[in-house]
Amino acid sequence: MKILLADDDATIRNGIEVFLKSLNHTVFSVSDGKEALEISEKEDFDLIISDVQMPEVNGLELLNALRQKGKYAPMIIITAFATIEDAVTAMKIGASDYLTKPLNLEELQLKIVKIENELKLKRENAELKEKLRRIDFPEIIGESTAIAELKKMIGKVALRDDVPVMIYGASGTGKELAARAIHRAGERKDKPFVEINCAAMPDELLESELFGYVKGAFTGAVKDKDGLFKTADGGTLFLDEVGEMSPRLQAKLLRVLQDFKIQPLGTTKSFHVDVRIVGANNVRLQNLVASNKFREDLFYRINVAEISLPPLGDRKEDIPLLLDHFISSPKIKKKIRFTKEALDVLVNYNWRGNVRELENFVKSISVFAEKNTIDKNDLPEHILNGSYALKHEWNYLFANNNFQEAQKIILEDFEKKFLEFHLRKHNGNITRTAEAIGLSRVSLHKKINDYGLE
Secondary structure, eight states: OEEEEEOSOHHHHHHHHHHHHHTTOEEEEESSHHHHHHHHHHOOOSEEEEESOOSSSOHHHHHHHHHHTTOOOOEEEEEOGGGHHHHHHHHHTTOOEEEESSOOHHHHHHHHHHHHHHHHHHHHHHHHHHHHHHOOOTTSOOOSHHHHHHHHHHHHHHTOTTSOEEEEOOTTSOHHHHHHHHHHHSTTTTSOEEEEETTSSOHHHHHHHHHEEOTTSSTTOOSOEEOHHHHTTTSEEEEETGGGSOHHHHHHHHHHHHHOEEOOBTOSOOEEOOOEEEEEESSOHHHHHHTTSSOHHHHHHHOSEEEEOOOGGGOGGGHHHHHHHHHTSTTOOSOOEEOHHHHHHHHHSOOTTHHHHHHHHHHHHHHHOSSSEEOGGGSOHHHHTTSOOSSSOOHHHHTOSOHHHHHHHHHHHHHHHHHHHHHHHTTTOHHHHHHHHTOOHHHHHHHHHHHTOO
16 A cells, blocks of 8 residues: 655654555655645555644644545544544544554554455445446447346446346347347457257257267267357356256256256266356246246256346337337348337337337338338338237238247237137136136136236
8 A cells, every 4th residue: 555654753653664664565754744735745645644743734634634635545543542532533524543652553554454445345346337337238229217227237247247147028128138238248258158048949959959968878969069058168158038947957057057067968077167147038937936837946046136128118218219220220121211100109009029029010111111201001000009910910920030929929919819808708707717718717817917907
């Protein structure tokens, strides 16, 4: 530390100076408060140690003058028992601590160590704030309060690359985008980002993809293959829909999170990997734990930090920005624009597929629109009506390259309308409706809650 020492007693001053230098501190020694003020104009100090009783400018006057000049270095006041009130006064006006004469050098050392730790913590906090200030996520489009909070949270978890993260959000809210943002903003940004959808493949195939295998491990294993854990070594492994993992694979993932060792199929050898796990799910894992579909011990391992992505309905003010972003994409060959009336409809429409549905809508209308300026009456019927239509307004679905997502949208729409019809038919009676349509009362209750059919 760089320390300014002020004391008019040469014996005491020299003794303290020798002691501080023995602790590898840099010491500037002066004999009164006036000299201390003069040298403070030219130098910045980490700590000031000053006697109270000094000629011309005493310790209290020195403290006041430094604070008025915007100098806020910690200050330890030295006082005699007879002037202990001065030490109390000094503490009230900003001194960090005080010592009484005769000095105990071990006590002085302890107080300096305490101040060193406090300064270190302040510097670390300042560095963290500066890092967060400089982090930006241009790939996350939006200026709403919800998006500002999301970016702040992503920035925080990105700086702790040893902490597993769970991302929650409805379909189409951008869980993969958030995972990539976490990776790019962290220390692992120059290492691999590897992703896999845990719901998109059978259990055995998912296991071999994650952990790899050796030649002869099973029929068709003609050579060794690295798993995704090894491919992502040093980087980030993104497990999308992690809640869909089987109990057997959940147990294997738990072991990885405990000791970060993987065992490829067909061998008893284990390999250490350094991987950050980022998971995503559209249902909160604690709900799956409550229904015995997800291991509680794995939940506590993987859900250390969590991020919730807002649905598009919670940030409607971002829709015009998102539309501009999608329209300006190189993938859109016909550059279109929306009139104010059309934009008002789009902003107030319930985008159940969230940002992904909005993007697919732009792709679709840019293909099928006959003109570049899109008016309200040029919008698809289901958007004008404010609901999904199970008729011929499916162009926006055909523009979706993901078959499962398009299928899911239509089936959910059918299911909701089917349940609404039969609930009305039976005057809202749950038991009669469940019997009529062949569902259990529990399943019907769940679907009523899922679709908000209260």
